[in-house]
């Protein structure tokens with residue numbers, strides 16, 4: 001694995017090739033490409049059921065690295081299996097990348113992920129987070145933000161999302177972070193830090209989903225940028241317990257610019273949008289002081 005510090009250092013070699021089936025503008029495809037560019041070909045990917053399963057499935061083998069598809073609740077258990085097999089075979093220097101959706105991470109697979117973290121297995125876990133169970137029709141997941149329309153929250157989700165990075169960091173793992181596909185170098189650096197850490201690691205990767213969120217297919221990157229610059233999705237890391245912002249914001253863009261380009265927020269009334277704005281501002285006031293554990297995540 002060669003250290004990547006800038007866009008010029010990103011290898012040209014593609015370990016994800018064409019031919020799979022995904023929606024136009026899919027961010028999870030880009031997230032997988034970036035993950036494998038960062039980690040290199042000595043990587044085994046573990047995936048549990050979701051959109052990406054349909055991308056890499058017989059007869060469409062779209063990765064040049066091994067890909068293990070497991071039942072939706074099993075990615076964490078799969079890590080232990082693969083690590084045990086590598087030990088038996090005497091193989092070293094192979095990365096295990098879990099590439100798993102938010103429904104499978106925050107909800108259905110939480111127990112096996114927590115178990116793998118507790119056991120201290122070595123792995124890089126990337127939750128490609130489109131804030132819903134997209135593959136089965138965009139139902140609410142615990143990663144869905146407050147106020148968001150999904151097919152199971154037609155009036156908008158009425159409670160906050162699960163603080164997943166806090167939950168993982170509370171396991172005492174050496175590295176946990178957020179990232180967004182719109183900030184590829186930030187993501188790649190985090191992946192490489194995670195791969196070098198000796199133990200379980202977790203990256204929550206925001207993946208704006210044109211189909212589920214209701215924006216133009218060509219706007220995936222711009223939507224992710226707005227998630228970050230409005231403060232809705234802060235970029236940070238927790239390295240050996242130490243919290244730091246990797247993209248600190250002195251001034252937040254108004255949340256309105258993020259909400260108005262997505263159909264999933266069109267039902268919101270002006271006062272609800274203002275409630276979200278003040279929620280994010282409160283969160284940032286704490287983040288700037290390093291009081292991460294006191295935040296309530298939007």
Ligand SMILES: Cc1ncc(C[n+]2csc(CCOP(=O)(O)OP(=O)(O)O)c2C)c(N)n1
Nearest residue numbers: 049050051072101102103104132133134135
């Ligand atoms: C135990 C179990 N419950 C439900 C399903 C049906 N199912 C297949 S894919 C999927 C959606 C997974 O959502 P997420 O992990 O967020 O990934 P995405 O679809 O967004 O890629 C569900 C619910 C399943 N395969 N197994």
